[in-house]
Amino acid sequence: MLTLTGITLKSGRKTWLKDVSFTAQARRITGIVGPRGSGKTELARVIMGLVEPDSGTVTLEGHELGYGDRQNFGYLPAERGGYPSMKVLEQIVYFARLHGMTMGAAERNAVTLLARLDLSDRAYAPLSHLSGTEVARVDIAAILAADPDVVVLDEPFDGLDAASAEKVFDLLRDHADSGVPVVFTSDSWDLTQAAADDIIVLSHGAIAQQGTLDELRADHRSYRVDFADESAATAAEAHLAASPGVTSVRRTGTRVLVEAADVDSAGAAVSGLPGLRGFTTVEPSLAELFKEKV
Incomplete structure (x- = not known):
């Protein structure tokens, strides 16, 4: 399990996160939802170690994470990036290889993911030839191809149509079921309700409420x-x-x-x-x- 305890993040007079604490359980999908500007992206960056909080800790299975401990984390940032001239299959394999996966395993995973996302016919097309929703699906495949130990996705449903979002839901569920925590942020209440097992409601950098949907409804x-x-x-x-x-x-x-x-x-x-x-x-x-x- 991935645990955040007392995370506070400031920049000048701005406080991005205020004493944020929660646990993302293995085999479950945790959705962090809130309006834009609520601190979701900053929270994802803290989890990934891209920014150092002013206070608080991030631990995995009780071990506080430091430099080099997130090498097999899968991360989809809010700012998407890719190689427009690289073929789709090559790009997914390349990112998997960066995580230390063998060529054979990376290729097998890439082919499987492309099939799951209805992109098999686009495997040898340059990324620049794909539509926006196709590129968004490739981004997800590139994150999951390395079989990461923790998955952190910042606004993963941006650019996806309803059918594509459903396919991504299924992939995230399968990856969580393999025994890892999956965490995503979103400003879509409906998509978060559909995809998340556990929900964190973030408002102005603080947790307004958290729990399962049934627990939130109980109040x-x-x-x-x-x-x-x-x-x-x-x-x-x-x-x-x-x-x-x-x-x-x-x-x-x-x-x-x-x-x-x-x-x-x-x-x-x-x-x-x-x-x-x-x-x-x-x-x-x-x-x-x-x-x-x-």
């Missing part, structure tokens, strides 16, 4: 209340907002979405309201939980 219980007409929903909105245990109320037409401490509080708040037609527990998305709060 934000939502209920859908349907009314016969819009006037009944409008009248109920003010009543619900003032009810004990209710923390948030949002109305859309004849439907009111209520956040409450528990189902008993929500049920008591809606009981007996004129025009009530339905009361249902809903599972909020990650975006609904946090997008407006960070």
Whole structure:
């Protein structure tokens, strides 16, 4: 497992990271999500040892990482780079070889990854001849070809269409299942919800909340209340907002979405309201939980 403890990073008067602590478990995918400027890229760079934090440690299996300890980490930076004139297969093999992999193993992995990413027919094309989404897939293949011990990906879904993102999800899942921690950053709430086992919500350089999606939802219980007409929903909105245990109320037409401490509080708040037609527990998305709060 990869563990960050008390990571703080400053530059002049700017504090990029504030006492960030979490563990990325082997065989699990950890997604770090937050808006742009929340410190995600800086956190990825700290993990990779590219910047030295002002305080805190990064450890792998209990061993504090120092210079030279990340040689078999796979890293996709936010700033993509490649060799436009190099053929796709050659490029993937080249990056795998940089990690010490034999030529034969590198070629086998590259061929397998290209097939998984529907790029077999592009293996001998120069990178410059590929579309943007194809190049993004090649970037992922180049990171995974060396069978890294830890995978750190900064905004890996940038440039991917929906079908390509699904293929990348599958690859990351397989790599995590092989026994390594996989960590990615993203500003996409939906993609993070789809891909991550464990979620770190980052806001202004600090962790706002962390856990599995079910654990995050447990602190934000939502209920859908349907009314016969819009006037009944409008009248109920003010009543619900003032009810004990209710923390948030949002109305859309004849439907009111209520956040409450528990189902008993929500049920008591809606009981007996004129025009009530339905009361249902809903599972909020990650975006609904946090997008407006960070």
